[in-house]
């Protein structure tokens with residue numbers, strides 16, 4: 414297996430962060446429901462075709478892709494995270510039209526021209542060399558096949574990122590700045606940069622829309638705080654700061670308080686903004 418690129422991300426997704434996505438699989442899927450609808454609303458499904466889900470994680474969107482393309486179709490999910498893929502394989506072991514590949518989408522040698530529909534929900538922002546990755550993905554697509562994906566818009570427009578990070582920083586002092594375009598959730602937040610990457614990878618008909626949406630959950634503030642301690646930018650800052658137990662528990666209390674403040678009629682709501690991207694091979 415070729416892991417000469419993306420070594421940092423491979424480690425990341427095979428370690429605690431990947432485990433946390435497995436632990437919170439069900440709740441994360443519920444939280445991302447509105448965004449998933451925006452993604453699949455933009456996919457033109459071709460019946461009886463081959464679909465690919467990049468950075469498929471635990472496979473929930475891979476199943477949705479199969480449902481969209483219909484039962485005579487075959488779909489594959491590709492991911493570098495063993496914990497996430499083993500969860501995916503457990504969930505869908507009896508669905509013969511779904512299979513999973515453990516490999517790096519940037520370098521994996523796909524069958525050329527094989528896929529008619531390619532999607533991703535937040536699985537394409539982690540490449541060390543995005544142009545190389547998207548060239549590789551385009552080669553796997555049949556002529557005129559469509560790629561549709563969602564990625565996060567800027568940090569400031571995503572409260573699910575900014576509120577927990579600000580909460581952690583209020584205890585620890587300023588946290589490390591993000592490097593523009595570095596592999597990570599915000600790598601594709603600038604629309605012009607995404608266009609440039611897809612153009613360089615020779616995609617055509619590139620269409621990118623910034624859409625405001627929200628992440629809504631009926632979890633309790635305590636459950637919400639627990640998730641934010643493990644997933645997202647607050648969790649990352651906590652990991653990097655290596656804080657003692659008592660400071661962690663004060664930060665947890667602050668997360669709970671933030672969630673309580675955002676809770677209305679039993680629902681906690683975070684403003685979110687995504688880029689919905691379509692391009693043709």
Ligand SMILES: C[S@@+](CC[C@H](N)C(=O)[O-])C[C@H]1O[C@@H](n2cnc3c(N)ncnc32)[C@H](O)[C@@H]1O
Pocket residue numbers: 419422426467468469470471473474491492493494497516517518519533534535536537539540
């Ligand atoms: C934010 S998670 C999203 C998972 C899934 N798409 C979802 O929405 O539930 C990002 C996923 O991309 C995967 N990933 C990161 N870099 C990758 C690469 N180079 N090739 C394949 N998968 C990758 C990670 O392992 C992880 O499962």
